[in-house]
Amino acid sequence: MATLAISGLHVDVLTENGPIEILKGVDLTVDSGQVHAIMGPNGSGKSTLAYSIAGHPKYRITSGSVTLDGVELTGLTVDERARAGLFLAMQYPVEVPGVSVANFLRSAKTAIDGQAPKVRTWVKDVNAALEKLELDSSFSGRSVNEGFSGGEKKRHEIAQLELLDPKFAILDETDSGLDIDALKIVSEGINRYIAQKDRGLLLITHYTRILRYVHPDVVHVFVDGKVAETGGKELAEELEANGYERFTRRAA
Amino acid sequence: MTTETITPPPAAPNVAGAVETVSSHLHPTPSWSVDDHPVPTGREEVWRFTPVRTFRTLLTSGATGGRLEFDADLPERVTVSQVTAEQARELSVEPPVDRVAALAAANAEGATLIDIPAEVELVEPLLITLRGTGGTVFDHVILRVGNHAVATVAIRHEGSAQYANKTDLLIGDGAQVNLVSLQDWDNDAVHAGQVSLRIGRDAQVRTVQASMGGKAVRIVERAQYAGPGGSLEQFGLYFVDAGQHTEHRLFVDHNQPHTKSKVDYRGALQGQGAHSVWVGDVLIRKVAEGIETYEANKNLVLTDGCQADSVPNLEIETGEIVGAGHSSTTGRFDDEQLFYLKSRGIAEAEARRLVVHGFFVDIIRRIGVPAIEERMLQEVERELSAVTAGEDA
Numbered sequence: 222m223a224t225l226a227i228s229g230l231h232v233d234v235l236t237e238n239g240p241i242e243i244l245k246g247v248d249l250t251v252d253s254g255q256v257h258a259i260m261g262p263n264g265s266g267k268s269t270l271a272y273s274i275a276g277h278p279k280y281r282i283t284s285g286s287v288t289l290d291g292v293e294l295t296g297l298t299v300d301e302r303a304r305a306g307l308f309l310a311m312q313y314p315v316e317v318p319g320v321s322v323a324n325f326l327r328s329a330k331t332a333i334d335g336q337a338p339k340v341r342t343w344v345k346d347v348n349a350a351l352e353k354l355e356l357d358s359s360f361s362g363r364s365v366n367e368g369f370s371g372g373e374k375k376r377h378e379i380a381q382l383e384l385l386d387p388k389f390a391i392l393d394e395t396d397s398g399l400d401i402d403a404l405k406i407v408s409e410g411i412n413r414y415i416a417q418k419d420r421g422l423l424l425i426t427h428y429t430r431i432l433r434y435v436h437p438d439v440v441h442v443f444v445d446g447k448v449a450e451t452g453g454k455e456l457a458e459e460l461e462a463n464g465y466e467r468f469t470r471r472a473a
Numbered sequence: 474m475t476t477e478t479i480t481p482p483p484a485a486p487n488v489a490g491a492v493e494t495v496s497s498h499l500h501p502t503p504s505w506s507v508d509d510h511p512v513p514t515g516r517e518e519v520w521r522f523t524p525v526r527t528f529r530t531l532l533t534s535g536a537t538g539g540r541l542e543f544d545a546d547l548p549e550r551v552t553v554s555q556v557t558a559e560q561a562r563e564l565s566v567e568p569p570v571d572r573v574a575a576l577a578a579a580n581a582e583g584a585t586l587i588d589i590p591a592e593v594e595l596v597e598p599l600l601i602t603l604r605g606t607g608g609t610v611f612d613h614v615i616l617r618v619g620n621h622a623v624a625t626v627a628i629r630h631e632g633s634a635q636y637a638n639k640t641d642l643l644i645g646d647g648a649q650v651n652l653v654s655l656q657d658w659d660n661d662a663v664h665a666g667q668v669s670l671r672i673g674r675d676a677q678v679r680t681v682q683a684s685m686g687g688k689a690v691r692i693v694e695r696a697q698y699a700g701p702g703g704s705l706e707q708f709g710l711y712f713v714d715a716g717q718h719t720e721h722r723l724f725v726d727h728n729q730p731h732t733k734s735k736v737d738y739r740g741a742l743q744g745q746g747a748h749s750v751w752v753g754d755v756l757i758r759k760v761a762e763g764i765e766t767y768e769a770n771k772n773l774v775l776t777d778g779c780q781a782d783s784v785p786n787l788e789i790e791t792g793e794i795v796g797a798g799h800s801s802t803t804g805r806f807d808d809e810q811l812f813y814l815k816s817r818g819i820a821e822a823e824a825r826r827l828v829v830h831g832f833f834v835d836i837i838r839r840i841g842v843p844a845i846e847e848r849m850l851q852e853v854e855r856e857l858s859a860v861t862a863g864e865d866a
Contacts, residue, residue, distance in 0.1 A: 275816050278808055303818035315813035319831025328827065329817035364831070365813075385817065 230285035245446035261443030306388030379410035396431035408434030503568035510572035566669035574667035580611035591619030605634025620645035627653035638666035646673035658687035674700025698729035715744025736768035742779035
């Protein structure tokens, strides 16, 4: 069994006016086979958690630790973290002009596996992964995320999740901006990934809508840079009914 | 970045048919007379980015009789001939706009005329190689493409020379033309000149300007339309290394209604003293209703010690247009792009390689001349060796 363990995590965002503390001591443990949802109001630091674990240069970890399978991630480069088994599906996937989806996926797969994928099966695998997310096979010839609609970008993120098949995945508001059909397609992809039983998932979301399709084992409410409360599905139901007010009032 | 709007003088009824004049430093007065173009000091607006001393020979020399070696496999019906200085002036799109071009025309004592007659459709690209064998060369080349002709013409400059040229490109009505100019000079070559393009009614023209060699290159590219409906796409690529100066100055004159222009120039700089200049002027005249224009310049600065000057200008005399815009970016690698690629396990060096490759491939695939596309990809790989060496984090 693998574990993603976050303990005492403090993170600053680097701004023109100096560093500002966003995460103020996050403790969280996700075992493989589990789905944890992190829910919180805007500005609570949910995305900062995702990006700092992945190693984005805009954030600086000032104290605390993040381990994956016992490996300390905080001292590793971004690509080393990914090769250690971490995947981040981004809220705003970045356009990379002139780099085709096919070339990008092959480069990523080669880097993760340490060897190039088999020519004979790879193209088939890519087309199958795209098709499952209802992306046309002509998609692989397009530049990464360039000119993609919001929904296409998110479906492309989940296609990568399935192709790269990491030990742990963090999905940062993958559901935001999706219409109901796209949300279902994306949720099915996420469910196929966790159906493997030995993968762990941290699902960051602002809305409860996606939790109708992807069922969390644990729900964390995230307020003011740390976990304010942890519970089961009933916590999400309470948020659906009452919103974040109970938590934000307490934090203020 | 500067934007200028020029208001023309009100037209009195008796001069309504007169030629509109636009007075601005952006619009030098064309003239065949060398004396009308004083030797620049480097303080003039159009010379202020240029190392004038490097171009001294091309600004002061008399006729030398020097020539570049001309090599081309001419397809059937395509002809090359010599015309007199007088005929050259008659045929040209416009007179020289600076001293280099004026000397090129005057000292060339005639011009080389390449003719692609009307309705000829070239299946293969016409590849012309101009090779320098040292010395100073003044040259005037006129390419005339007839109505409804379809052609790709690529001019490849190689070898070494001090080379000043005036080039006139006359594109007939309804023609579809792809014009490629490759500056693949040896490292000691100096090249300056003026390329003037006239686009026929409903013609579709694409130009690719690729500069990668030479000690200093300064090319003035000017385009105008002979009738409505013409469409122009101009792409550029440049690779500037230590101590090199590469300058592209573009002017698109929307002097006809319902015309289009799109400019996209991209460069990479590396090494101490690498200097690139891109100036993109677009003028939308009062008559040019329903036009559409966009120009962009992107510079990728790969090492310290480089300078990229980028100046887009847009002069708009009518608001009755479809659209007009420009953008200019100069910077190092985009951190967000690198982060995205690295978050998928791709190592820093490989991520940089992908980004640089993508930056140029976007344009290289539009060249349409396999031999030149290959040469450009080779150059991108050479650039990459500097990008990926020792910078892995």
